[in-house]
Amino acid sequence: MINKFTIKPLVQIVPILFFMTLLFTSLSNAQSNSMQNEEQESTKFDNQIFLAISNASSSLSELDFNNRNGMSLAIDYNKYGLNNNLYVTQSSFNDDYVPHDSTKHFWLGVGEIALLEFIPWAAAKWVRDWENPEDNWANVTTDTWWNNISKGWEYDGDAFLTNFFAHPYHGSLFYNAGRSNGYNFWESTAWATTGSALWEYFGETFRPAFNDWIATTVNGIILGEILHRLSVVVTDNTATGSRRVFLEIGGALINPVRGFNRLITGETARVYPNSEDRKPDDFIFKFDAGVRRIDEKGEGDEFATKGQQEGLLAIDFLYGNILKDDPMTPFSSFRLSAAIGTRGSALTRLQGKGNIFGWDLKNKKTVQHRFVSTLDYNYFSNPGFIYGGASSVQQIFSRYAIGEKTNIVTNVGAELILMGATPTDYFEDVEGRNYDFGPGVGINIAGAVTTGVWDIVRLRYTSKWIWTQSEPADSKHHVHALFLNGGYPITNFFYAGLGAGVYWRESDYNYPSDIVDLIDDYQTDIKIVNPVVMLYLSMAVY
Amino acid sequence: MKKFTISFLILFTSLLSAQVMQNDEPAELGPNYSNFLSDQVIVQGIYIRTLGNFNKVWSSGTGVYVNYGMFFPDHNTLNFQVGYIEYNLQDDLDPQLGSLTIIPILIGGKYFFTDSRFMPYVSFMNGINIINQTVGFYVEEILDEDGHVIDEEVHIEEITDNSRIVRYAFQVGLGIMINIVSSLNIDLAVKYNSHFYQTEAMNTGFEYGFGLVWSLNK
Numbered sequence: 001m002i003n004k005f006t007i008k009p010l011v012q013i014v015p016i017l018f019f020m021t022l023l024f025t026s027l028s029n030a031q032s033n034s035m036q037n038e039e040q041e042s043t044k045f046d047n048q049i050f051l052a053i054s055n056a057s058s059s060l061s062e063l064d065f066n067n068r069n070g071m072s073l074a075i076d077y078n079k080y081g082l083n084n085n086l087y088v089t090q091s092s093f094n095d096d097y098v099p100h101d102s103t104k105h106f107w108l109g110v111g112e113i114a115l116l117e118f119i120p121w122a123a124a125k126w127v128r129d130w131e132n133p134e135d136n137w138a139n140v141t142t143d144t145w146w147n148n149i150s151k152g153w154e155y156d157g158d159a160f161l162t163n164f165f166a167h168p169y170h171g172s173l174f175y176n177a178g179r180s181n182g183y184n185f186w187e188s189t190a191w192a193t194t195g196s197a198l199w200e201y202f203g204e205t206f207r208p209a210f211n212d213w214i215a216t217t218v219n220g221i222i223l224g225e226i227l228h229r230l231s232v233v234v235t236d237n238t239a240t241g242s243r244r245v246f247l248e249i250g251g252a253l254i255n256p257v258r259g260f261n262r263l264i265t266g267e268t269a270r271v272y273p274n275s276e277d278r279k280p281d282d283f284i285f286k287f288d289a290g291v292r293r294i295d296e297k298g299e300g301d302e303f304a305t306k307g308q309q310e311g312l313l314a315i316d317f318l319y320g321n322i323l324k325d326d327p328m329t330p331f332s333s334f335r336l337s338a339a340i341g342t343r344g345s346a347l348t349r350l351q352g353k354g355n356i357f358g359w360d361l362k363n364k365k366t367v368q369h370r371f372v373s374t375l376d377y378n379y380f381s382n383p384g385f386i387y388g389g390a391s392s393v394q395q396i397f398s399r400y401a402i403g404e405k406t407n408i409v410t411n412v413g414a415e416l417i418l419m420g421a422t423p424t425d426y427f428e429d430v431e432g433r434n435y436d437f438g439p440g441v442g443i444n445i446a447g448a449v450t451t452g453v454w455d456i457v458r459l460r461y462t463s464k465w466i467w468t469q470s471e472p473a474d475s476k477h478h479v480h481a482l483f484l485n486g487g488y489p490i491t492n493f494f495y496a497g498l499g500a501g502v503y504w505r506e507s508d509y510n511y512p513s514d515i516v517d518l519i520d521d522y523q524t525d526i527k528i529v530n531p532v533v534m535l536y537l538s539m540a541v542y
Numbered sequence: 543m544k545k546f547t548i549s550f551l552i553l554f555t556s557l558l559s560a561q562v563m564q565n566d567e568p569a570e571l572g573p574n575y576s577n578f579l580s581d582q583v584i585v586q587g588i589y590i591r592t593l594g595n596f597n598k599v600w601s602s603g604t605g606v607y608v609n610y611g612m613f614f615p616d617h618n619t620l621n622f623q624v625g626y627i628e629y630n631l632q633d634d635l636d637p638q639l640g641s642l643t644i645i646p647i648l649i650g651g652k653y654f655f656t657d658s659r660f661m662p663y664v665s666f667m668n669g670i671n672i673i674n675q676t677v678g679f680y681v682e683e684i685l686d687e688d689g690h691v692i693d694e695e696v697h698i699e700e701i702t703d704n705s706r707i708v709r710y711a712f713q714v715g716l717g718i719m720i721n722i723v724s725s726l727n728i729d730l731a732v733k734y735n736s737h738f739y740q741t742e743a744m745n746t747g748f749e750y751g752f753g754l755v756w757s758l759n760k
Contacts (some may be wrong), residue, residue, distance in 0.1 A: 148594040149593065149734070149746065150594035150596065150597075150746055151593075151594045151595070151737075151744060151746065152593075152736040152744030152745070153712075153736055153738060153744055153748040154744075155741075190653075190666075193666070197714070207659060208736075210710075228737075471741055474613075
């Protein structure tokens with residue numbers, strides 16, 4: 001009874017009130033800052049002045065510069081109707097503000113990790129209605145903790161979306177508890193690793209799941225750094241008024257932990273210079289809409305008559321340029337792709353890929369070769385193909401200039417799959433898992449003719465070998481994907497594309513006799529083939 | 543008793559760490575300067591108390607590690623570790639039944655809380671264990687009418703194949719390095735091991751280590 005009438009409403013209401021108060025206060029501040037700025041004259045030049053230029057042709061283009069004495073200027077050509085006149089924001093040069101993420105805040109990070117552990121745990125324990133209360137995995141005690149410590153790792157039975165989307169997202173929050181509290185990329189990986197391990201050992205009654213730990217940590221790091229950088233791009237410390245409000249909300253939606261830190265430190269409302277590396281030189285946002293036809297039965301030969309159609313919406317963020325930016329700065333260039341489909345799992349694709357280290361092999365105007373090691377996060381779930389993975393890929397990117405804006409680009413890579421998942425033909429866990437887990441290796445080969453930001457034609461092939469470690473473990477899988485895409489750039493910003501490809505999987509089962517006896521129509525070798533065609537329109541913003 | 547031991551060790555290390563942190567630290571001497579931390583070579587003897595179903599057959603282990611640590615300012619080392627560990631059968635089992643030895647090859651890191659004579663740290667290592675075994679076992683789950691596990695029984699079995707297997711290894715721990723004189727330090731550590739072995743019998747345990755550390759470039 002206490003749980004129902006006391007704790008549950010508190011758990012729901014108190015955090016909401018807290019956040020609403022913070023949000024309201026900060027956003028009010030942001031609004032009032034803009035009004036104050038308009039009223040105040042610029043008089044003090046002893047600290048910092050800030051420069052921001054926006055013009056009519058783009059919603060925001062900024063130029064930040066600071067001299068050695070910390071002096072900078074602020075210009076807004078349009079907002080105040082002062083075409084080409086200098087405008088100096090008062091609050092920007094009136095303090096010696098040290099941004100929150102420029103110094104380390106260990107205990108705040110620890111508090112946020114605790115909060116990130118507590119919220120999903122409390123939601124499961126007190127908010128979620130369990131048909132059978134014994135199934136409530138949040139009923140942890142010191143006995144369950146000791147049981148987990150004593151028994152160690154296992155592979156869990158969660159559904160694909162949980163293991164390859166929910167866990168990585170949770171990991172990205174752990175990562176950002178470090179990243180948005182002043183820790184760099186490498187230091188923040190420890191926050192993701194620790195947050196994930198604490199959850200696995202102490203947040204659930206189940207034994208710690210090794211697959212969760214890898215997916216939460218590695219994919220969480222990838223997603224976390226990408227969301228951190230995107231959130232930095234979106235928020236603008238020099239903005240004021242309603243524009244600032246919308247940018248802060250957008251930044252907080254992309255990276256809630258950073259948004260939370262900005263709220264509690266007052267940075268949501270404060271006007272101060274942006275960091276020098278806020279925006280990369282190259283940034284492309286693409287939006288695709290189209291249809292896909294795929295053979296979900298995996299027989300291949302009935303694709304024309306029994307294939308399934310679905311609508312597709314996809315977005316791509318290309319941050320930086322993997323052939324231009326410093327490869328030794330982690331995620332100085334990355335790609336985030338996501339797609340939703342109208343059949344099966346709504347989230348049909350989510351991929352993140354960012355550089356960890358690398359070096360130039362050849363760097364001429366017409367020919368470039370660069371070795372880059374990347375971290376890759378892959379989530380594919382469509383009616384004909386399921387694959388999830390966290391991997392480290394060693395690859396060589398090449399570019400051959402064949403025209404002023406036309407290039408041939410290639411990419412050849414070897415992949416070390418730390419944790420991969422692909423469907424099994426015989427196993428289905430009571431909790432929904434119908435796929436096998438295991439480490440593996442892979443190869444990736446791609447080549448394209450590009451003009452501007454568009455591919456005229458692109459061919460890519462990937463092949464992955466997964467050795468099953470989850471029970472029943474006696475199997476191995478070989479998955480392939482081969483795709484040919486081509487299209488026509490209607491303008492610099494619009495593109496019509498067509499793609500065709502095939503996914504196929506070869507599985508080899510070597511189950512012991514006691515398992516084989518439980519299976520009807522057991523076959524040791526199974527091959528599944530899923531052809532697919534796509535038609536789409538793309539729009540690019542860059 | 544085990545919980546008490548763990549709690550005591552955590553408390554002891556925390557208090558020691560707090561004491562050490564109160565000591566007067568030398569003045570800042572530049573971003574890459576370190577007082578006591580540097581590249582290091584560690585030779586460590588270990589004793590392992592096993593847990594869980596693994597403990598029902600193999601009660602403890604003893605071994606040695608050789609560890610090389612690369613120093614990264616201000617308080618971190620990247621560590622490479624190899625070793626040799628021999629496990630001991632439970633007292634009620636015939637000692638002639640067989641043997642289990644492990645060669646761990648691990649990579650990881652340590653974060654030192656201070657750079658002073660007393661250097662408490664947390665560590666994380668992972669990698670592979672090359673396991674050689676001449677006897678194996680499997681765990682039989684005893685279920686109730688509803689299918690819930692009510693007990694687990696361990697059965698010894700002869701190894702006919704796979705006498706050598708390779709499994710993932712993971713350990714986290716707390717420790718303290720104490721500078722004795724010049725480049726010589728001693729190292730005391732307690733680590734939690736969660737190594738893969740079998741699904742129902744992972745090789746878990748607490749590892750207690752004593753080592754000598756030779757600081758390079760000092």
